[in-house]
Amino acid sequence: MDGSFYARVGGQTAVTAAVDALYRVVLADERLSDYFQGLDLGRLKGHMVALLSQVLGGPAEYTGRDLRGAHLGLGVVPAHYDLVGAYLLGILAGLGADDDVLAAVRGVLRESAADVVE
Numbered sequence: 235m236d237g238s239f240y241a242r243v244g245g246q247t248a249v250t251a252a253v254d255a256l257y258r259v260v261l262a263d264e265r266l267s268d269y270f271q272g273l274d275l276g277r278l279k280g281h282m283v284a285l286l287s288q289v290l291g292g293p294a295e296y297t298g299r300d301l302r303g304a305h306l307g308l309g310v311v312p313a314h315y316d317l318v319g320a321y322l323l324g325i326l327a328g329l330g331a332d333d334d335v336l337a338a339v340r341g342v343l344r345e346s347a348a349d350v351v352e
């Protein structure tokens with residue numbers, strides 16, 4: 235993805251704010267919160283910030299597991315995947331991401347679905 239996307243959404247500050255907001259809405263949604271029971275959210279958020287930064291063309295510092303390995307056995311259904319994706323897009327739009335950035339993230343979400351959904 236174009237490196238300027240990372241800068242255009244506001245760099246590390248904005249990506250960290252987006253991930254914080256994403257976990258807030260996901261954990262407040264009872265359709266999704268059970269997936270995250272008992273997990274180290276600090277670690278997950280750190281990985282998510284690194285991955286989203288990389289996806290937006292910022293620093294490539296993601297050291298977590300690949301998406302398929304990270305979600306294997308969780309039983310994520312398509313409706314829940316779509317919900318998390320919609321939350322993420324809404325949050326990025328709320329932070330002022332423009333249509334090009336949102337279209338690119340939508341594309342990555344489409345490509346990643348098969349790795350997360352079972």
Ligand code: HEM
Nearest residue numbers: 266269270278281282285298299304310314315318346350
């Ligand atoms: C494109 C969409 C998604 C992305 C980019 C994503 C990204 C990530 C990342 C980076 C990790 C951390 C991997 C690691 O620590 O090594 C993770 C873990 C996790 N994700 Fe996702 N995720 C997505 C969708 C979802 C959805 C839809 C759910 C459930 C509704 C979900 C539930 C989880 C859970 C429970 C973990 C922790 C697994 C564990 O530590 O055992 N993810 N995800």
